[in-house]
Amino acid sequence: MASVEFVHVSKRYGRVEAVSDLSLRIADGEFMTLVGPSGCGKSTTLNMLAGLDEVSAGEILIDDEAVTGMPASERDIAMVFQSYALYPHMSVRDNLGFALKVHGEAKAAIAAKVDRAAAMLGIADLLDRKPRQLSGGQRQRVALGRALVREPRLFLLDEPLSNLDAKLRVQMRAELRLLFDRLETTVVFVTHDQAEAMTLSDRVAIFDRGVVQQVGTPMELYDAPANTFVAGFLGSPPMTFLEATVADGAAGPMLAGEGFALAAPAPRDRLRRGQPVVVGIRPEDIEVSRDAAGHPAATAISLVEPMGSTTIVYAPLGGKLIAIETDKGTDLAPGDPIGIGVPPDRLHLFDPETGRSLSA
Ligand SMILES: Nc1ncnc2c1ncn2[C@@H]1O[C@H](COP(=O)(O)OP(=O)(O)O)[C@@H](O)[C@H]1O
Ligand SMILES: [Mg+2]
Known part of the structure; x- marks a missing residue:
């Protein structure tokens, strides 16, 4: 040794x-x-x-x-x-x-x-x-x-x-x-x-x-x-990165991008209105629902990949194809409209210039 x-x-x-x-x-x-x-x-x-x-x-x-x-x-x-x-x-x-x-x-x-x-x-x-x-x-x-x-x-x-x-x-x-x-x-x-x-x-x-x-x-x-x-x-499928801007919401700062507005994670005092950020989302942290209305993001399924123990579905969001891990045996199919949410504490934020984490 x-x-x-x-x-x-x-x-x-x-x-x-x-x-x-x-x-x-x-x-x-x-x-x-x-x-x-x-x-x-x-x-x-x-x-x-x-x-x-x-x-x-x-x-x-x-x-x-x-x-x-x-x-x-x-x-x-x-x-x-x-x-x-x-x-x-x-x-x-x-x-x-x-x-x-x-x-x-x-x-x-x-x-x-x-x-x-x-x-x-x-x-x-x-x-x-x-x-x-x-x-x-x-x-x-x-x-x-x-x-x-x-x-x-x-x-x-x-x-x-x-x-x-x-x-x-x-x-x-x-x-x-x-x-x-x-x-x-x-x-x-x-x-x-x-x-x-x-x-x-x-x-x-x-x-x-x-x-x-x-x-x-x-x-x-x-x-x-x-x-x-x-x-x-690290991670497969990998984290999806979405471009967003910090905006004011009714209940605190939001991360707003093309087709989504997610509540920002704590600590929120480091975020200022108008600040550009990169939002990182892991496939397993996304909550999918069948009705698109009233959710932080709305999109539609474009691809379904059964992996055996889980099923990965893909949907366009913020100009990217976001990977979402769902239960095996899901009946989601291409074309289905979905609503997407992510618990704020599961979001990763990065500086678009340097790529560094804003969470540290
Ligand atoms: N003997 C060598 N002469 C010139 N360049 C080398 C030599 N060995 C490695 N490199 C270069 O150094 C870099 C790192 O190589 P390496 O350590 O083999 O990478 P990895 O093992 O991570 O794939 C590469 O750009 C490679 O082309
Ligand atoms: Mg090598």
Whole structure:
């Protein structure tokens, strides 16, 4: 186990700044996920921590010790890559034991560690196969096992589930979390998938174009996003953003836009009449009613998507198509007029210029 700290770390490739002024502390035993769209600097961050890439500025500490000039081999870190990077000519057993062999460990000790990792990952009956004789999910387990046998103080995983099909990805996601819960080890996990970040992590750091936007527990980020990027990145279907202006209403300030007027959330003293705002609404926070009259917004259903456990309906509002989560088995159909309401405390408000949350 180990703690990790990035202190004002930047990485430039020529004129591209891949990571900008990253400061982040990862606690001993924590499962930390770095998430963001492709090209936002996640792998670069992981590679700098692993020692595969040099920092351009700043410092990285592991267990409060600067590792900035330390070679990768001395950092006591194991890394799992999206590509698995297995040795094709070696059996699973030899793949698993290879790093230990190179390290000069005794044969019996290697065998014991390989057997234990194989049992943990459910691949004990595959030890004599070659990688090409394995399915994608099995290869993924071998790649994980190769990291496990080393008993490193730190696990780094770069999109380890991305090559699996959707169903297996969800299954491996749960297995991964259970595995690392048992190992009680520090994990830095990289993914572009918001669902993996939400479900796996103790805490999440969200990146956009090399800059960390927000760090917190999955539910902190989901419930109180610091800006529109974080708000739009987490959640599926995503939050809808509507342009509005603060207006006076009979019972206090309203958020008025094209076809809607919603009561503003507290605290209301930060809002002034005429102020432009972006209103963020999550699909599950919307109350739909069959009669459009007397509701804060009126529209009509344009699309119905049954998801099985819920049904998502879409309707035009404020120039956008707003996603609304409804109960499964809803009889709403395209063309049906609906009224929409949102409890004020479920609304998210952002500054249209900066995208920053106005709730903080
Ligand atoms: N070796 C490299 N040389 C030049 N640019 C690079 C190199 N590696 C990454 N980059 C650039 O740095 C940015 C971040 O890349 P990366 O960390 O791989 O993103 P992510 O893993 O989040 O998809 C991208 O713009 C990418 O093109
Ligand atoms: Mg990457």
